[in-house]
Amino acid sequence: MRLKDTGFTAQELKDIVNKYMVETYERYDFIAEHSEGMYLYDEEGNAYLDFYGGVAVNSPGNRNARVMDAIRDQMEDIVHTFNYPYTIPQALLAKKICDTIGMDKIFYQNSGTEANECMIKMARKYGVDHYGPERYHIITAKNGFHGRTYGAMSATGQPDNEIQNGFKPMLPGFSYAEYNNLEDFASKITRNTIAIMIEPVQGEGGVHPATQQFMEGLRRLCDENDMLLLLDEVQTGWGRTGAPMAYMSYGVKPDAVSMAKAMGGGMPIGACCASSRVAKSLGAGTHGSTYGGHPLACAAGYASISEILDKDLSGNAREMGGYMMKQLSRLPHVREARGRGLLVGCEYDIPIAAEVKHGCLERMALITAIGDSVNRMIPPLIVTKKQIDELMIIMRDSINDAAARYMELRKAG
Numbered sequence: 001m002r003l004k005d006t007g008f009t010a011q012e013l014k015d016i017v018n019k020y021m022v023e024t025y026e027r028y029d030f031i032a033e034h035s036e037g038m039y040l041y042d043e044e045g046n047a048y049l050d051f052y053g054g055v056a057v058n059s060p061g062n063r064n065a066r067v068m069d070a071i072r073d074q075m076e077d078i079v080h081t082f083n084y085p086y087t088i089p090q091a092l093l094a095k096k097i098c099d100t101i102g103m104d105k106i107f108y109q110n111s112g113t114e115a116n117e118c119m120i121k122m123a124r125k126y127g128v129d130h131y132g133p134e135r136y137h138i139i140t141a142k143n144g145f146h147g148r149t150y151g152a153m154s155a156t157g158q159p160d161n162e163i164q165n166g167f168k169p170m171l172p173g174f175s176y177a178e179y180n181n182l183e184d185f186a187s188k189i190t191r192n193t194i195a196i197m198i199e200p201v202q203g204e205g206g207v208h209p210a211t212q213q214f215m216e217g218l219r220r221l222c223d224e225n226d227m228l229l230l231l232d233e234v235q236t237g238w239g240r241t242g243a244p245m246a247y248m249s250y251g252v253k254p255d256a257v258s259m260a261k262a263m264g265g266g267m268p269i270g271a272c273c274a275s276s277r278v279a280k281s282l283g284a285g286t287h288g289s290t291y292g293g294h295p296l297a298c299a300a301g302y303a304s305i306s307e308i309l310d311k312d313l314s315g316n317a318r319e320m321g322g323y324m325m326k327q328l329s330r331l332p333h334v335r336e337a338r339g340r341g342l343l344v345g346c347e348y349d350i351p352i353a354a355e356v357k358h359g360c361l362e363r364m365a366l367i368t369a370i371g372d373s374v375n376r377m378i379p380p381l382i383v384t385k386k387q388i389d390e391l392m393i394i395m396r397d398s399i400n401d402a403a404a405r406y407m408e409l410r411k412a413g
Contacts, residue, residue, distance in 0.1 A: 002033060003043040014083060029360060035062035038380055038387055040366065047404040050183050052366040055236050056203075056343070060260035060307040067265035068406060071296055078295045083288070089298030096305055097273065101245050102253065105274050107280035108293035112234030112260035113147025115270035118287060119258045120151045121198070124173075124282040126179035127194030137192040138230075141179040143205035146232050151230050155197060158205075162203040170276055170404055179208060189225055193212035195221055195255075197230035200246035200340075205373045207338055207345025209241075215250040221280070228255040228278060234270070234344065238262035239308040239381050242318035249340075264383075265304025269297035313381035317341035320383050327392045332399050337372075344377045345370070352402040359398025 003010060010031055016026070038050045040062065050062060056117035057403045060067060061206045081087065094106045107122075109115045120138065127135030138155065146152040148163065150171055156163055157176035164170060173192075177184040179202060196218055202208040208317060221230040229252075236246040237259040239310040243249040245257065255278050260270030291297075309315065321341040328337035330348040346357075360367050377391070 001242040036104035049365040051377040051379040067303045070299045074299035093302045101272035104276040109270040113152045115258035116152040118272040123195040135194045145204035199299040203235045215252045239314040267297045355402035363394045
């Protein structure tokens with residue numbers, strides 16, 4: 001829809017949102033009206049350079065032609081049905097995913113948090129089936145993020161954050177250990193522990209990649225203790241980190257993995273994949289989803305993943321991610337540039353991340369801020385060096401302005 005077709009002015013539309021919607025987001029003062037490739041356009045046609053990517057969703061590019069064609073084609077056949085008959089998009093996408101990432105089974109969901117709920121349920125049911133009702137405990141990482149539904153929220157290792165504050169008590173059966181600290185994870189294992197669950201790169205936790213030693217060590221810990229290794233690849237999956245799934249670049253295979261975001265190329269879809277041994281724990285009546293495996297979403301997912309694979313956007317993520325981190329490290333006040341592929345963060349030596357984000361917005365570029373000192377960049381995987389260079393100019397100016405204001409405030413006491 002375009003604003004001119006609604007009969008409302010921009011301000012009237014914003015007033016409607018403010019009146020009727022529950023607001024948990026910081027709204028930017030523009031209307032996202034249409035998009036294309038690396039750009040988001042407002043109601044006046046102004047182009048914003050998109051290093052937000054719909055929060056790592058629009059990996060093949062905003063309104064990717066292949067994805068759009070797949071949605072249009074599927075709309076001519078079936079938009080939605082129940083999950084008892086077979087549907088073609090479900091079948092084709094299941095084969096594409098499982099064959100690509102070396103997994104046996106897939107269960108479709110609608111979002112990342114639902115995919116993680118499915119993975120948690122699968123692990124706990126596996127523990128009960130194989131070892132009895134006390135094998136339900138799962139160790140996750142401090143500063144991790146797995147979603148905002150209760151199971152995923154309880155798995156999120158941020159007990160003092162707004163994610164959990166006001167919603168306690170959390171579900172029992174979760175312990176948090178320090179990320180990239182194998183000894184701490186080992187110390188949390190009890191006779192009730194059935195799984196370890198982490199993100200290969202902590203996105204919301206400040207863009208911290210797992211080390212090779214840590215990933216290999218977790219796999220070994222799980223094997224030695226008859227536990228499952230669960231990987232949350234909601235944000236890292238489908239090309240983002242330079243491989244179809246991040247675990248493939250580590251050479252460490254999990255027992256189950258969750259995915260969403262880039263999987264649908266802009267359509268809401270998620271999934272949990274697992275080995276046959278683990279997946280068989282979920283049978284009739286144990287789990288379900290009305291919209292999971294939605295034909296439109298699966299058709300879009302098949303197109304999105306095909307585009308990522310056929311055009312080797314994982315390779316572009318590796319190359320452009322390395323280039324971006326090198327350029328970020330040259331910016332003023334950047335203490336560290338880090339990441340994996342095109343999941344990139346820069347940490348400052350002063351708390352200016354939010355101000356830098358807003359400075360970029362004023363200069364028509366979109367990035368995210370994590371906490372006080374980290375900006376995160378998660379652009380579509382089609383990004384070029386020229387677009388990265390353009391962002392660096394914008395960020396340099398934004399950093400200089402934010403730093404000057406910070407120093408003035410400190411001087412003023």
